[in-house]
Amino acid sequence: MPVEYPSSGGLMAEHRAVRKGVGLFDVSHMGDIRMHTAQRLGGALEAVQHITMNDASKLAIGQAQYSAMLYPKGTFVDDVIVHRLGQDDYLLVINAGTREKDIDWVRKNTGSFDCAVEDLSDSYTQLAIQGPRAVELLKKLTDANLDAVKTYWFTHGTVCGLKNTLIARTGYTGEDGFEIYVRSDVATSESVWNEVVDAGKEFGIAPCGLGARNTLRLESKMALYEHEISDNINVWEAGLDRYCKIEKGEFIGRAELEKARARGNSRTLIGLEMVDRGIARDGYRCLNENGDAIGYVTSGSPSPTLGKNIALAYVPPAMSAIGTPMYIEIRSQKCKAQVVATPFYKRIRKAIAS
């Protein structure tokens, strides 16, 4: 996936297309791990429960959840989306950059479970169709009843003539949208891409690159590996508590997370908005009034939707209240910012038609 598509008009135009119309992302670099029963039904669920922090036993067939795989110390191997495909059959969608590591991790830590692990990463091309018009667009290309697919649910249907395609109402943009999984042979993925682009013309579709993918997810405060989450940041610090189900029973990372909760956080993830001119970028330092370093920016960028310069940063909890003044060191200058509520952008969900 390129940073941006000149044919779409560049990053800003791509970003706006997703917020107002529809955008198309080639996210085939994402990895896919299937975990299913080897012999005894329930073995796959036990393995999934062991290696992920959310409660997969709560999933119905056709439902998905945001989750993460953790190291024993409660920090992140990766964040994942767990899909329940069947009775004891799960699909974990993982990040590209961590793919090899993730697969090794899953295999290494599920060996004692009655569970088969398959790396399907090379078998599927994942396309993300995102934006308020995504549903209208995809309806033109599939026989599946998309109205019946709620956010974080999925179905199977024919898409662009390809039978039994997985269609999930998920994404990484903060908008409504779908991720579809098609066979990865070049001819198939190219023809689907082209069909989606053609069908999307009436909705002003824009092919979107990594640049817009980053600004969209940042406005929606969705974590990026090695930025908001990493092998040295734990679940509580990252503010992902609601996806971590301590009460479900044992899983890798649980014991240390309980201890970490008792100790309290030394840093927490916050949202910032620049008050002074200047853009806080990834890795820049956060300073207090006296100019002492108190934290760092994990992701920062102009927000195309808000027209402001925004950032996510780790700072001590005492500095995390909304409205707290803060400074960002930008090319040796102390630029004023303040803590703001997150997510920076939240879509307005349409009321259910009566």
Added chain:
Amino acid sequence: MSYPAQFRYTKDHEWIEAKGDIATIGITDYAQHELGDVVFVELPAAGSSLTTGKTFSSVESVKAVSEIYAPASGRVMEANATLQIKPESINSDPHGAGWLVKVKLADPSELNGLMDAAAYEAYIEEKKKEASA
């Protein structure tokens, strides 16, 4: 977009146009294209000095910060104030309205060491080939 013959160019994609010892400096069409949508420009104050090869400004797009290096030494006479309000001028008119600073050159002969338009165009053709290879 064509590269004006009266400009001189650097390998870092700045352009400079001198009339006597007064020169205007900006970034090239190739540079703005690589950067994408420009959203913020940091410029030096009038009176500050530029040193050849040292950074004097930064131009930021949504996706990245780009440091701008002085093609020649001199003293800043004027910075392009309209860029504070319309940074996108760098995208729409990099060789004109998107200029960065006007300077009084310390030594106009410094420009002799820079590329002319034909050499610069050949240089960016190479860059494009590298990028697509």
